[in-house]
Each structure stands twice: as C-alpha cells, then as structure tokens.
Amino acid sequence: MDGYAELRDYAVIGDGRSVALIARDGSVDWLAWPDLDSPTVFAAVLDPFRGGRFLLQPDVPYAAARRYVPGTNVLETTFTTAGGTVRLTDALTLPDSHSLAPGRELVRRIEGLAGSVPMRWSVQPRFGYGARAPNLAHRAGVPVAVSGPDAVAVCAWNAGQPQCTADSVTARFRADAGTWALVALPYAHQEPLVLPARAECETRLDHTIAAWRQWTEERTYTGPWREAVLRSALALKLLVFAPSAAVAAAATCSLPEGLGGERNWDYRFSWIRDSAFTLDAFLKLGCAPEAISYFWWLMHASQLTHPRLHVLYRLNGGTRAPERTLPLSGYRDSAPVRIGNAAADQLQLDTYGELLQTAWLHTTAGRPLDADIARRLAETADFICTIWQQPDAGIWEVRSGPEHFTQSKMMCWITLDRALDLARRQLIPDRHAARWRRERQAVAEFVDTRCFSPRLNSYVRSADSDGLDAGLLLGLLHGYRPPDDPRMRGTVTAIQRTLQDGPYVNRYLGPDGLPGSEGAFLACSFWLSEALARCGRVEKAVHLMEQLVALANDVGLYSEEIDPTTGAFLGNLPQALSHLALISAACTIGEATR
Structure with a gap:
C-alpha cells in the first residue's frame, strides 16, 4: 500500500x-x-x-x-x-x-x-x-x-x-x-x-x-500454550539490551496507535511500569541471569534519580529523553514521527509500586538485597508517604493534565504494603514502619471511598468519576485486594461489560487530551484473562486466552494494539508488555488448571 x-x-x-x-x-x-x-x-x-x-x-x-x-x-x-x-x-x-x-x-x-x-x-x-x-x-x-x-x-x-x-x-x-x-x-x-x-x-x-x-x-516452562510462551520469551529476549541488561518496551518508534493519527511514540526506552512483569516472567521462565542482571540495572538506574523515579530510563540508564519530530511521512501518513518521549518527565505514582513489587519478587526468589538498596527502598516508602495524595498522569501517561487515578493509588498501597513485608522479614530498615502502616490505611480509605462506584459495583478510573479503566485489573494482579474480594470481582465484571468486545479490551473510554482514536490494547486483554483465572473463572479465562493466542501474526509476534474491526496491528512492535502479559496469563491459568 x-x-x-x-x-x-x-x-x-x-x-x-x-x-x-x-x-x-x-x-x-x-x-x-x-x-x-x-x-x-x-x-x-x-x-x-x-x-x-x-x-x-x-x-x-x-x-x-x-x-x-x-x-x-x-x-x-x-x-x-x-x-x-x-x-x-x-x-x-x-x-x-x-x-x-x-x-x-x-x-x-x-x-x-x-x-x-x-x-x-x-x-x-x-x-x-x-x-x-x-x-x-x-x-x-x-x-x-x-x-x-x-x-x-x-x-x-x-x-x-x-x-x-x-x-x-x-x-x-x-x-x-x-x-x-x-x-x-x-x-x-x-x-x-x-x-x-x-x-x-x-x-x-x-x-x-x-x-x-x-x-x-534451557527454559523451564511446561504449561499450556508452550509454543506461544516460548516465542514470547524469545521476543522478550530480543528487547533485552545486552550491554546494560535493560529491557526496551519495544524495538521501534512512532508506529501509530491509530492510522493517520498523531498517537505515535518512541518506545525504545525501559519503563518502570513493566518492571514487575519483566522480573516475574524471567523467574517463571527460568531466566535467572536475565532476572538478576535486570534487577541490578533497575536498581542502578533508579539510584540516579532517587528518591524520585522517572517514568522511563534510557537503555544505558540515563534519564534524558527529549521529544522531537523527524521530517518523515510516518507509517501510512501517520505524523508526526517522534523520537524521544516527553512522558519521561511526568509524575506517575504507580511506578513506585512497581519498583517495590519488583524488589519483593526478587527477595521471594531467594535473592538478597544489599544494605544500600535496602536503605533506598525504605526511603522510597518514606517518599510515597509524602506524595501519594498528589494527582498524576497515570499508567497511560495522559497529556490532558493530572488526576487522582485509582490504579496509581492502588500501587501506592502496594509500595507501602511491600515495604512493610520486607521490613517484617528484616530485609529493609523498619524505622518508619508505623508511618507506612498509617499511610497504607489512608490510601486504602481514599481508594475505597472516593474511587469506588456502588452503582457500577466497581472501582472507577479516577476519584469521584464514573469511568472504567482496564488498568484497574492490575490492582487484582498485584494484590491490592484478594481475588475473592467482592469489589475486585465486581470490577472485573464491569470491565468485561463495558470495555471488552470479544477478545479485545480497550484501555478506557472517553477523552484523554489527544485527538483521534486507538486500537484495543493487547496487554489489557491478557490481564483480563489472568484476572478471570485468579477469580476462579478458569473456563472463561482459557476461552479468552485461546482467542488471544490466535491473534498473533504468522510468526507468533504481537504489537501494542489491534484494530478490532480489521485485525490490523497498531503501535510499536514487538511490544514487550503484550508478550509479558501473555507469559503471566499463561502461567497463572496453568497453575489454576492444575
């Protein structure tokens, strides 16, 4: 064409x-x-x-x-x-x-x-x-x-x-x-x-x-959809930048989320957002060297901006990612063509929860924390105590202005909950554990009073709103509430009712400060499949997973999004988060069926 x-x-x-x-x-x-x-x-x-x-x-x-x-x-x-x-x-x-x-x-x-x-x-x-x-x-x-x-x-x-x-x-x-x-x-x-x-x-x-x-x-995975999981592992391995062990979100830049539109971003950076899924995938696949190297890269990169986290880091650990446009026509006239990413300077509170979750997974795999990292993780928990009440750009990096996004607050709760567990196991200093406990309770009260809709029987996208967001599924996957919690189960049902169309799941509905539209976000579909399995709805999880595995291209790869009408790939590829979400869902469903 x-x-x-x-x-x-x-x-x-x-x-x-x-x-x-x-x-x-x-x-x-x-x-x-x-x-x-x-x-x-x-x-x-x-x-x-x-x-x-x-x-x-x-x-x-x-x-x-x-x-x-x-x-x-x-x-x-x-x-x-x-x-x-x-x-x-x-x-x-x-x-x-x-x-x-x-x-x-x-x-x-x-x-x-x-x-x-x-x-x-x-x-x-x-x-x-x-x-x-x-x-x-x-x-x-x-x-x-x-x-x-x-x-x-x-x-x-x-x-x-x-x-x-x-x-x-x-x-x-x-x-x-x-x-x-x-x-x-x-x-x-x-x-x-x-x-x-x-x-x-x-x-x-x-x-x-x-x-x-x-x-x-050498990969140890033996569960269902083995071929798809191993191809996802190989795709993920392509995105591991060997000189530093950073994992890029994708291999390309500026491939459009909507044809002819301007939602064209550079994804050749390492997002903190992906860190917990990345480490978890490496551990489940038996990739110990990759898991250890990636964890230490993450600790080094985050040290450079401590206590504040950047949304993303360069593959060499740097923080500068100025966004500019190139004089290219763009894929099928989808302009502008951007390199760099202005989201690097946003406040995204969920990143702090991802960092603590990653460290927590590292320790539950039997890996130690040295004294300097332990101190910094404790200071990160202290820092979130002082900033969790601020509005932020959220996991989807909206450019319409900050809000009190529910998923961000849930991940603030995860930050403090994981810090408390690490302190209980004497892996990080516990000098401020009492404060972490008080603020964890305050976050939960905020989320459960201002971010829940009794009418929808669901958590909502942001405080005092009535919109839904597929990112709320991460509250279940990361453990904000257990799978049998009525509010979490109601949220899964509401997302199915409102955001799901066959195998496709939209990130959210409504304006986000950018013109044009986008496709269905593949990671959200895999998150829903995993959430269904965690909630005991294994048959529905398997059915959705079978549909999603069939959406790969002829060599087993996924982009960021798919056009539900045409089946066309949209966004950068191969997309790490899509393949990470597939691996996580396949492992969870395999455990549930066993």
Missing part, C-alpha cells in the same frame, strides 16, 4: 544490541545501528522513500511463507514461484570466538530448493533516520556506504555482481536448486570496518542458530 507493508506482516530478528524488522516480501524496513535506540540505517516502515531499506526477493511473482528456525530468532522465508522455490535465512549474527567479527552484522543466506528462480536485491542505506544519504565507494573491491562515523559494507557471494548507483547497491542473480548465495552487511561505528570472509559469515550464522536453540532449551 503506497510502499508500506502491513504491520502484521513484520517479523523481527536481533542480536541483543539491535533489532531489525523484515516484511513478508523480504524487505528489511527497520534497523537501528549500532544499538536498538540508535538512529536508523533502514527506516522504510516510517517513510518508504526517504527511510531506506534492504530488499531481497524473487524477480518474478511469488508466494511467501515464513517461520523462525525452531527455538531461535533466526527467520526463514520460503518464496515459491512458477519456476522454483528458494529459502531466505535472515539473522543478526552473534559473535563467536573463532574469528574477528564486525561490530554488527546482518547475514542473509539464499538457498535454491527447486527449479530456478531469478532474484534481485537492493541495499539502500539512509543514515540518521533518513537524514543522511551515504557516500558509496569500494574497499578491496567491496561496496561500502559511509556517513560520518558509520560505515556499512555490502559483501555478496554467488549473489550476482553488485552495481553501485548514487545511493544504493543492487544486483540480480539466479538461485538454482542446490546452490547457496550469501549477502552480508558488516557495520562499524567509530571503529575499523571488518570485511569478513564468506566462511566466517556462514560460521557465525550457524553459531547464532545454535546459541538461540541452547537458550530456548
């Missing part, structure tokens, strides 16, 4: 440092190098004319089918034409110990399976979100695109004779049955560019497949 692929048609590959989006037609339409949150080399998903891409496909009409190599984040696309069949294998390779590897490397292997298929490929690098066209030259006979400190080589073996134009490298060749071709893009940033040999690229590709398989085989 005017140069754009459906968002549902994207698969992702990655190496723990960067992530690429590949469309069903073999086009790499997104790749930020050297890191996941760096400016892009390819960004055709945001502008097919200025963004740049790496296209590799048959030069005749074809049908395409794809899958991940089992247990990996290596993608296989099979193209079938009237004259034959080829298989394309794509990977961002992992370095091995046997050769000098480039700083980053994309490898694309083409295998002729049957007959003979004419192929074409075109590398169109556009550095800096499409702002900088490359300077193309040859080094040792290899085309190299250079822009400032960035360099990308185009290495091709048995894949035709590369031809350089002013701003791209192209070639055509035939893939005959039994032949193998390879195109590799080694990359360097402020360092010498390594031009690899073909055998080295092949070895790293095989090593990458083996490394992903080994990681997947």
Whole structure:
C-alpha cells in the first residue's frame, strides 16, 4: 500500500544490541545501528522513500511463507514461484570466538530448493533516520556506504555482481536448486570496518542458530500454550539490551496507535511500569541471569534519580529523553514521527509500586538485597508517604493534565504494603514502619471511598468519576485486594461489560487530551484473562486466552494494539508488555488448571 507493508506482516530478528524488522516480501524496513535506540540505517516502515531499506526477493511473482528456525530468532522465508522455490535465512549474527567479527552484522543466506528462480536485491542505506544519504565507494573491491562515523559494507557471494548507483547497491542473480548465495552487511561505528570472509559469515550464522536453540532449551516452562510462551520469551529476549541488561518496551518508534493519527511514540526506552512483569516472567521462565542482571540495572538506574523515579530510563540508564519530530511521512501518513518521549518527565505514582513489587519478587526468589538498596527502598516508602495524595498522569501517561487515578493509588498501597513485608522479614530498615502502616490505611480509605462506584459495583478510573479503566485489573494482579474480594470481582465484571468486545479490551473510554482514536490494547486483554483465572473463572479465562493466542501474526509476534474491526496491528512492535502479559496469563491459568 503506497510502499508500506502491513504491520502484521513484520517479523523481527536481533542480536541483543539491535533489532531489525523484515516484511513478508523480504524487505528489511527497520534497523537501528549500532544499538536498538540508535538512529536508523533502514527506516522504510516510517517513510518508504526517504527511510531506506534492504530488499531481497524473487524477480518474478511469488508466494511467501515464513517461520523462525525452531527455538531461535533466526527467520526463514520460503518464496515459491512458477519456476522454483528458494529459502531466505535472515539473522543478526552473534559473535563467536573463532574469528574477528564486525561490530554488527546482518547475514542473509539464499538457498535454491527447486527449479530456478531469478532474484534481485537492493541495499539502500539512509543514515540518521533518513537524514543522511551515504557516500558509496569500494574497499578491496567491496561496496561500502559511509556517513560520518558509520560505515556499512555490502559483501555478496554467488549473489550476482553488485552495481553501485548514487545511493544504493543492487544486483540480480539466479538461485538454482542446490546452490547457496550469501549477502552480508558488516557495520562499524567509530571503529575499523571488518570485511569478513564468506566462511566466517556462514560460521557465525550457524553459531547464532545454535546459541538461540541452547537458550530456548534451557527454559523451564511446561504449561499450556508452550509454543506461544516460548516465542514470547524469545521476543522478550530480543528487547533485552545486552550491554546494560535493560529491557526496551519495544524495538521501534512512532508506529501509530491509530492510522493517520498523531498517537505515535518512541518506545525504545525501559519503563518502570513493566518492571514487575519483566522480573516475574524471567523467574517463571527460568531466566535467572536475565532476572538478576535486570534487577541490578533497575536498581542502578533508579539510584540516579532517587528518591524520585522517572517514568522511563534510557537503555544505558540515563534519564534524558527529549521529544522531537523527524521530517518523515510516518507509517501510512501517520505524523508526526517522534523520537524521544516527553512522558519521561511526568509524575506517575504507580511506578513506585512497581519498583517495590519488583524488589519483593526478587527477595521471594531467594535473592538478597544489599544494605544500600535496602536503605533506598525504605526511603522510597518514606517518599510515597509524602506524595501519594498528589494527582498524576497515570499508567497511560495522559497529556490532558493530572488526576487522582485509582490504579496509581492502588500501587501506592502496594509500595507501602511491600515495604512493610520486607521490613517484617528484616530485609529493609523498619524505622518508619508505623508511618507506612498509617499511610497504607489512608490510601486504602481514599481508594475505597472516593474511587469506588456502588452503582457500577466497581472501582472507577479516577476519584469521584464514573469511568472504567482496564488498568484497574492490575490492582487484582498485584494484590491490592484478594481475588475473592467482592469489589475486585465486581470490577472485573464491569470491565468485561463495558470495555471488552470479544477478545479485545480497550484501555478506557472517553477523552484523554489527544485527538483521534486507538486500537484495543493487547496487554489489557491478557490481564483480563489472568484476572478471570485468579477469580476462579478458569473456563472463561482459557476461552479468552485461546482467542488471544490466535491473534498473533504468522510468526507468533504481537504489537501494542489491534484494530478490532480489521485485525490490523497498531503501535510499536514487538511490544514487550503484550508478550509479558501473555507469559503471566499463561502461567497463572496453568497453575489454576492444575
């Protein structure tokens, strides 16, 4: 459609440092190098004319089918034409110990399976979100695109004779049955560019497949929807930024929550909002190294702004995320295209509950807290005692002005409740436990008097309102009230009645300070499924979960939202919170059925 692929048609590959989006037609339409949150080399998903891409496909009409190599984040696309069949294998390779590897490397292997298929490929690098066209030259006979400190080589073996134009490298060749071709893009940033040999690229590709398989085989999950859970684990692993252990909310920026609208945000940051779900998922999947590393990253990042928490942190732990727009057309004319995120400067009270919940989960898994972190957690509880009565932007980061959001207050209660439990177990200082207990009771009185509607028999979105919010389900999932509490059960029923439409659940209804509309938020649907299981309505939970698992795209991935009318993906992808919510719901339902 005017140069754009459906968002549902994207698969992702990655190496723990960067992530690429590949469309069903073999086009790499997104790749930020050297890191996941760096400016892009390819960004055709945001502008097919200025963004740049790496296209590799048959030069005749074809049908395409794809899958991940089992247990990996290596993608296989099979193209079938009237004259034959080829298989394309794509990977961002992992370095091995046997050769000098480039700083980053994309490898694309083409295998002729049957007959003979004419192929074409075109590398169109556009550095800096499409702002900088490359300077193309040859080094040792290899085309190299250079822009400032960035360099990308185009290495091709048995894949035709590369031809350089002013701003791209192209070639055509035939893939005959039994032949193998390879195109590799080694990359360097402020360092010498390594031009690899073909055998080295092949070895790293095989090593990458083996490394992903080994990681997947070590996962301990054995419950229902195992395939979906493991694919979600692999998607989550792609969003773990290996140099720091931070977990990005998504791999992309500015993919729209509503086509043609302006709800386009940069999600390449680590949100405190996701922290408890992240640690819980790592623990349930047997990812102890990831859980420990992520916890310590979180403690380090939050120390930099203690006692106040930022809503989000950069993947290196920094706090600056100034929001600005880019001169790109946006996905299917959804503008503006934003990088950075102004929500970083908001007050979101729920983040404090997520931080204490994460620390609490860390300790219940048998992990210690050192004295400095214990002191800071106690000071966080002290701090929430002084600020919980303030209005905030809420979990959904509304830009219409602060309110007394119910879910935020519930998470303030969680902050103090978890601090009291940690103090009872002598894991944090208990000098102010009496105050924490008094303020916890005050928060509960506020929530249960001003944030509950007897008419609706439900907690409401904000104090003295009558709207509903799917974020209220987190009050049940995180333990503000037990599952048999009549008010929590009434809230689940009210959300089903008001916000649910089949498998889809809206975050809330009503204005939020932004024009336009959005799709159904996938995480909310998984939260509802989990809440139903916790309330003993296991059959309904299973039914909803089956519907949600079927909403993934053909390779098992989820975006942030889905259009309930068309089924189209909306928002950034892959979305960590969608996959985290799937893992949490699957584990809870599995426990309930057992």
